[in-house]
Structures are given as C-alpha cells and as structure tokens.
Amino acid sequence: MPISLSAPAPVKAPAATHCPYCALQCGMNVAAGAPEEGADRTVTITPREDVPANAGGLCQKGWTAGELLTGGRRLTTPLLHGEPASWDEALDFVAARIRALQAEHGPDGVAVFGGGGLTNEKAYLLGKFARMVLRTSQIDYNGRFCMSSAAAASNRAFGMDRGLPFPITDLAAADAVLLAGGNMAETMPPFVRHLAAMRQNGGSLIVTDPRLTATARQADLHLQPTPGTDLALALGLLHLAIAEGHADEAYVAERTNGFDAVRTSVAAWWPERVERITGVPVSQMRRAVAILGNARRAVILTGRGVEQHAKGTDTVTAFINLALALGLPGRPGSGYGCVTGQGNGQGGREHGQKADQLPGYRKIDDPAAREHVARVWGIDPDDLPGPGRSAYELLDALGTAGGPRGLLLFGSNPVISAPRAGHVAERLRSLDLLVVSDLVLSETAALADVVLPSAQWAEEEGTMTNLEGRVLLRRRALPPPAGVRTDLEILQALAVRLGGPVPGGPDMARAFSTEPREVFDELRRASAGGVADYAGITYERIAAETGVFWPCPDTGHPGTPRPFLDRFATPDGRARFVPVDHRPPGEDVDEEYPLYLTTGRVLAHYQSGAQTRRIDALNAVVDETFVELHPDLAERLEAAPGQTLRVISRRGETEGVVRVNPAIRADTVFMPFHWAGANLLTNPELDPVSRMPEFKVCAVRLERVG
Amino acid sequence: MTRLVVVGNGMAGARLVNEVRARDKDIEITVFGAETWQPYNRVLLSNVVAGTMLPDQVRLLDPSWYADHGVTARPGVEVTAIDREAQVVVTADGEREPYDVLVLATGSEAVVPPVPGAGRAIAFRTLDDCQAILEAAGTARRAVVVGGGLLGIEAARGLAGRGLPVTLLHLAGHLMERQLDPEAGMVLGETLAGLGVESRTGVVVEEIVDGGVRLADGETVEADLVVLSCGVRPVTGLAVDAGLEVGRGVVVDDEMRTSDPAVYAIGECAEHRGTVYGLVAPAWEQAAVVADLLTGADKEARYHGSRLVTRLKAKSVELAAMGETHVDETSDTSAEVVRFSHRARGTYRKLVIRDGRLVGAILLGETAAVGTVTQLFDRGGPVPGDRAGLLFPGLAGAAVADSPVRMPDAAKVCQCNNVTKGQIRACWESGARDVAAVAAATRATTGCGGCLDAVEGIVGWLCEQEGVSA
16 A cells, blocks of 8 residues: 655554454454555554563564455455455445345345354344344354353353353462363363463463363373264263262252252263273373362363264253362352353343344343343334344245345354354355455355455454453544445445435434444343343443443343353252253264364464464465374375375365374374364254354375375 | 153152153153152262262252252152052152153162061162261271172272271182182282182071171171172062063163053163163163153163173272173184183283174273273274284384484484484584583573473583593
8 A cells, every 4th residue: 555655654653452263352452554645554562561362472473464455365355256356346235136036035045144253343244234124134244153052051051151260360369270172272272371370370271172282281191082972071070070079069059959859860980981982091080170170160162072062062051060060160269160162152142143142141032131132222122133044044035935135244254163064055055146245255255246345453442341251442543445345334335325315214324323332322221130230341441441240231230251250140049950951962983984074273373364374474384275184094005294185084085184193092193273174074053052063073084095 | 742751860750851851841750769868879879988989978969959950859758559440659658750751760779688687688779878887887897798790899898998807709710700810809809808708609598697798608798787789680570460461670771662552661660671770870771862852852762782881890909891701712712712810919901803893801900901991892893913012002003212312313302393303413523511502502492391301411522422521
C-alpha cells in the first residue's frame, strides 16, 4: 500500500490487545509501524505482562501474527465468480440470489455457518441476521467441531458451561492436574507456564494421550490409551477412586445428586477390565488415582483428544463424575474444566450462532428465552425460527433435496476442517449460492460464488471471551487495507438490502450497527438474565479491569471468577452425576483397515491453517502434512522418514510424508489437520447429544506410494 | 409379547437382563436368583476379603433398578425344574412361571474336596462366603487357604493384607499351574512370601481338623481359619433333569442356544465348542450376543469364543497370563520364546510367538508392557521386530543426553519459537550474554518457558568457554 509521505509517519502508541489465534488469548501489544515511502506497512508485536493467561509469554504463532496484516496475501476486493467486483455488485448479487432461493425453497433454503474465531459482536450479530433477516433455522458454526461435547457434559452436570470455572492462575497452586486429551505445549504453549509453576510448587501433572506429546513429556505420569477408549479409562479411574476410599462422601452428600447410580455403574469397570480395553496398565491407573486422591487441591481438565468422539459427551461426563466423586468442582483451587480451543470458542458458543441457541446461552426452544430475545430485537417471538441442523448435518444437507441451496459462511474453512471433507467439498460445490467472508482466499473461499474480503483482528474492535470465561477487549491497532470491510459492515449491508425498508418494519441499518460497541451493548441486553449474562460488562470495565468474568448481571457486579463456589447453576444448586457406559469407537480397526488414525495440531499452525500457512516463518517450521508412525510399524512397512505414504480410510485417501516417532502407539498413526488431507479420512459419525463428529479416531491402512 | 425368563442373577444373568432392557423396553422379563443378595460383581470379592471394598460396593445393579426398568426380580427363589413341554419353570415352592424364551445362567459352584472335616472350612465363592470369611478373620490368628489358583491366591493375599499370617496349600507342583510355567509359579510364590503368604506346593490335604489342616505326610498346618478355593464346577442339574444336552456344561451353539431352541445358556454353566469359560469377559460377550438375538437388535450376532487373559487382582502382585504359556522352545520348535527372569525383583516375563503373532505371555511384576502385550494377544496383531522393546517399553525411546556441550547446533532448544542451539550461539556471538538478551533476540523461552534451563545452560557454557563472566 503506497503512502505518499515525505517523511516516515510517526509510530502510533501500540494497541494493548490479544492474539488472533487460540482461546488462551495471550495479551500482546501491537504497534503499527511507520512505513517508509513505497514500503508496506509494518507491525511490531510484543507480549503483555499484565494479562494473567500468558504473563509475558507468546508462542511463535503469536509473535508472527502481524505478518498477515502487512503482506500481500490478503483479499482486498470482492470476488464474483472468481473475478474482482465492486462491493455493490457483489452484495446486490448476494441479496438477489438469497431472495430468489428463499422464494423458491422457503427461509431454510439459505443457511449460515459461523466460527469460533469471530468476536462476540460478530457471533451475536450473525445469529441475529440469520433469525431476524433470513428467518432461517439453518445456522451453526465450527465450534460444534470443537467445544460441543464438553459444553453438553458441563451443562448437564453443572447447569452451566464455562470452560474453566476458575481463573487459569489457580492451576499453579494445585497439587495435581489431570489433563485428559490435551497438548497445550503445542496448541497454546504459554498455558504450560501455569502447569510448570504447579510442578515447581510440588504438584504433579498427569496427561492421558495416545501419543507421548510435548505436553505428556512434561508430565509426572503419562497414560497412553488406545484411541477411542478414554471413556473406559475414566470409568476405571473412578472405580479405583471409590475402591481406594478417595470418594469425598461429605461433599457428595452436600453438593451433588445421583452418586449411587454412578457408583453402581462403575463397579463393572474394574481396572483389569479397563486395562484390556485401553492398554493402560493397572499400576499406572492406581498411581493416577493415588495422586489425585491424595491431593488437597486437584483439577481435572479435558481437551479435544477425549471430546472429539461420537461418545465425547459421555467421556467428558465420566471425567466430571470422577471430579465430583473426588469433591473437586466448586472448591477453591480445585475443579473440572475444559480447555477451550478457538480464540472465541467460549463467547462464540454463547451468543446465538449455534443451531439450538439464542444469546446469553439461552435455548431457542424455551418460550421465555424467545420472548426476551425477540423483545430486544423488536420482533414477534413467533417470527423466530426453531432449532436447526448441527454443523456436520448442515454441511451434509447442503444442495440436497430438502437441504439449504445457499450458504453464507463467516470465519470458517470447512473444506479443511470438517470431517469427511471430500464429501463436504462436494456438498459445497452443489450449492446454488456460496458466499464466504474471509481475509484470505481459503480453500473454502476458493469454491465460493462470492468472496467478501473482511477485516481481521487488529483492524477492528471487539470482545473475545477466553478459555477462563473472562471477557477481553480486542483493540484496533491499524485500519483495514483499502477495499476491505468488517463483518459487521457486511451484515448491515446485507440486512438493509434484504430487510428494508419495510413500512412499519425495523430499521435494518439501526438493527445491524457497524459499531462494535453498540452491538456489544445490545448483546448485553440480549444476554441479560441468561446463563452467560454479560449485562454488567462494558468496554470501559474490561479495559480498566483487564477483563471481566461472566456472569456479570449488572455494572456494579464484580464478575464471577469462580461461579460454583456456593452452588451449581442447576435448579437445586447441586451438581448431577450422570451414569455413562463405555462403547467402542464408531469404526474400529479390522483386517482391511488395521490401524487407528488420530488427528491433531502442530505448534506452528492454527486450525485449518488459512492464516498460519500464509506466514513464512511458520511454514519454515513445517509446510506440509505428514504421517507420524511408530518405529515398529515403520519397520514392518519398510517406510523410512521422508518417504511418502498413502493413508486410506473408508471415506477417502491422502498422502503424507513419513515421520517415525517412538512417541506414538504402534497401532496408531497421527496426522495434523492443518492441511487438506487428514479430514478426507475422518469419520463423521456424530455424538448423539452434542452432535460432535468422531475426529479423533477412525480406521485406516497405509500403502507405499510408487 | 415375548416372555423372557432368566434363571440365575449373577454376573451373566444380571448382565443379560440389563443388555436386553437396554435394547428393548417391552420384553417381559423375570429373573430368578438363588442368592438373596442383589446381583453383585464376583470379580471384586477378593477386594471385599482384602477389606478395600464393602459388600454393598460390589453390587451390579441398584436395588431400584428392577422396578425402574419393569423387570420382575425373584431373589432367593430357587428354580427346581424346567417343563420344556409346557415352557414353564417351576420353583421350590411350586410356582410355575411360563416362558417363551428361557436363559440359563446358573453359573458354577465351588468344588469342596472330599476330605474329612471339609465342613470346618469356608469355601470362597459367594458374597455370603466372604461375609463368613471376614467374620472369622476378625478373631483368627492364622489362616490357611487350600488351593493355589487365581482365586485362592487373591483370597490369601487379601487375608495377609489384614495382618493374618497365611499359608497357601497347593496340590500341584507350582502355583497357578494352568496359567503359569514352573518358573513363573516359583517367582510368584516368592513374591507372595514377601507379602506374608507362605506357599507350599505339591502338598496333599488329608483332613481339616480343629485348629488346622493335616497333610498327607502327617504334618498339621495350624490355622483357625481355613478357606477352600479348589476350583468350581458348572451348575447343570436343571439342564440335565430337563433332558438338555450337557457335557461339562450345558452345550450351546454359536447363538448360545442349547439343544432346545427355546432355551439358551450363558456364562459359567455353558459349554461352547468344548470350552467352559470361568471368567467374566466371555460371559458378558455371550450375554450381548443373546440380547442381540432376542431383541432382534442384531440377528447375525454370534459368539465365536474368547481369548482368555488371566489378570491377578491382588495388591502389590502384578500378574498377567494369557494363551500358551507352557511352551518351551526345546519341545516346540515352531514357537519363538522370549524370556526375561529376575527373581530378586519378582520379575518374570515371557512371550510366546508363532508366525509373528503373540500366542502366549506371562508378565509377572509391575511393567508398563502389560497393556500393549495384552492388546497384541487380544487382537492378533503383528509382534514388533524389536522384542526387547516390547518387553521393556521405553527402552527404545530413551532420551538422548542434551547437555549444552553435546547438543548439535541444529538441535531445537525452544520448540515454541523454533530456536536452535546454533541460533543461540550466533546470538551469543553477536553480544547477548544472558537469557533476557537471548530471549529478546530469538524469542527463545517466551512460549511455554520450558527451555529456560536449557538456554541458561547454553549461555553459561558459552560464557565459560570464552572465559566471559555470565
């Protein structure tokens, strides 16, 4: 972007903001630099010391996040059928096509797909746009692939789903942490500082993971279960905890319901039986239980490793049951938490871009919730649609008889990130209209009829709710490049085109503000009285207090760092034990597909890689997908590091460069999902409660190429 | 509507009832149990004897389960006859219960050896037996357990854990002779000795007398509590009387049907392809098959037999045994035997491999290998070429020393920010003399912080090399 100045522009004061990537939302200062004549703009990033989550730390993703603000990799003009177009041309086209499709197929003929990286304001307004302007029930988001199992399990146990129901800094004072299926040393490295502090204080870290990950290497005890057997492991741990007298009977009596049924159900999960299913030695289970049972303060955390399964909700429930039996949740310094993944994975699941949900974590089929939200929106509650399809079901229905014919997609890249991605791409191609708002030409945007170039992170204001449930302020450090609009501006432009002016109808320009602060104030009203109550949170308070924990029902309320200390958010204030039983994965290994595939992340990349795969420094670390296998397996296949192997499942095939690593089980191979490939193979079988697909385990075979 | 009658409310019967109800809400179910207890988990009885679990912690179903699930339970009601013609079972007090489908899950009973005075001893089989053993253990000063099989050892270990000196008497030449080879049996005996269980093998019990057990050689082993664990036999009386085909157990096909298609048998009373299984896992697999067939959930469900893994459940004794454990390379050249023995540590490990597959194993003494080995045996997967790595997990992946001196320049020191030792050296060479300066220049240590010590070490070493004070 040439700027005709005779002297370099003065450096602006850096914006105290947060990282664009994961849910840790590390605090960082972003200084927009003074470009020399003819040069591109520059951005300097330094970590903030005042944000507890990272306390001065940043990983390489964070340090290099500014590269996408400056390079020429951005979209700066709308694309209509692949050709540059003006904003009016593009938006008029979209509006006309939506009208035509809805006239022919009804309101549900057009769907909306959102993302867990969108700010609270965007997520909220996207849900409002779908329900109020499109009147479609067909809206869901990629967070379904991320947090839905933990959310469902927390809701049924505690009546509330706030990722960590305690500040992250509590971890350092714990005597023991059990991390089930998480690899923060790669996914959110500064998180590990809290675990390391705990260990330095004498605490013990237990990690369960089919791989000896960078995180598991730092653990005092690593349990390495067979993929798809975490639920059995959790049941076995609870069985042992009870057998060895670690159940906190007083706590159970005072603060919970339903223990008897769970106690009886886990009697069937004696450790030797669990060992045979999981491959985790009984002796290690005993050690884990002794560590947890003897700790004064202990925390159990779950990550995607145990959650992204067709039984993810039950698996998380089993770990919550263990935490409840040990008397952890709602006690200072102890508890259960899930480690939220996406940047706004928490806020994104609270404010209405989920198929069954309205702002404030309200249920869309609850008449009182509909009444409240309709009043804030100035519409008749009867005009609100009901619940729609979950993410994979929505993608699977696209372009089919009875399914949506058009899709508006914001902040997501399902061609890479959805399970059975080859099929999903086919569904997207079958649409009559695909509109994608993104800052780069992602793999999904490349399929779109219309691509709308949108502003990103440091170019606009907004709030994010981090993994602790702390609402944070994202500040603008520099303006978006010329030609780029914010998502709020896009939604307003479409709302005005589609919804107004209707005599007596709402003023769409006002109903869809482009000013984040105004949208947030409306979100506060819409969430008021809900489970995730933001009514008392203001931009000023967030700035002054470095974040505010929800629920925060009024401006005089201090926010709620630990919501369960006195009671749980259930009607009777007690946590609920729910009996669950183990079952095998949706697809087990057999002679034709004899190996488990599990998927995950590498440190240098984030999600579908749409951002990080465009950053040179990160590509320098790793720029291609790979398949990690145990030396025994490599020996049997005569596969050497650097060779290419074909990986085949019932749903598709892909290739990967061989990495040989004794850190993985010999019956399992690992592929990262940041590149096209891994998700061509994964199993879209869904959890019956959360509708989470089974990303973390399916059956594959390997073949040598050539 | 189908009327299902189940005779036996133990591990197999209770499981079947549960599995049927989980698949079908409508089938009428009546279950008879000879014991008055709610169904309990027999596997955990040794924990009750050891005192780590209370009797009400081993139940399989809550008392309210039956009412909640519309199942008629008849605990303590003994079925004495089957009228196959009329499709009716008859109870001890003459009640007649009609069935469309009958499942026999009558289990097995303890074998009491025909020696004089056997009535002075307590068999170890039921929860009632456990209660009796516990009561006696409260006042006993010495205990004898007769029978050095799996259950006998668990009982002996449990009693020893309560502080009782225990002598374990075993007829065969070594303990658990069906599952273990002689050396493993010997190592196991030594392990038990360290836990307060003295085992004596190759001894014949002549009589149980007041105050002890008299052996064939005339010696009397003192004890005021004698526990019998001399094996079990299938309970097949009902089936024999009803004219069903009975071998060692009630003979069943792959659908678990007896010679009468309306009558099934599962669990320890059933004989499938010549085998009577005495463990829970097969019984539960069989229950699932019958539930699938009865409810139509899976009409193709069949039972094909089970691979048996014996896992001793006794505190501080880790033992897993599976498959062909008695194979000896000198007698069987088609098998490869890998063995490691370290008696002083109570360690004995043996793998038996045929055609690249694991067909048998013994793992005695704590080892993380047990999970992998069991799964290899269960699934018939290929055994890795590196047998030592299988027996000693972690051996192959042992960490390389990463002292600052020995580390190559290409080694990555800071994973989070992708910084190598070479980059830190270059940074030092251009003037950085402490961690803060290295961090400012390379970002090393600013991610998870885990490499702080390593970076300090490298900077310190470089300073030392050059005689610069750090």
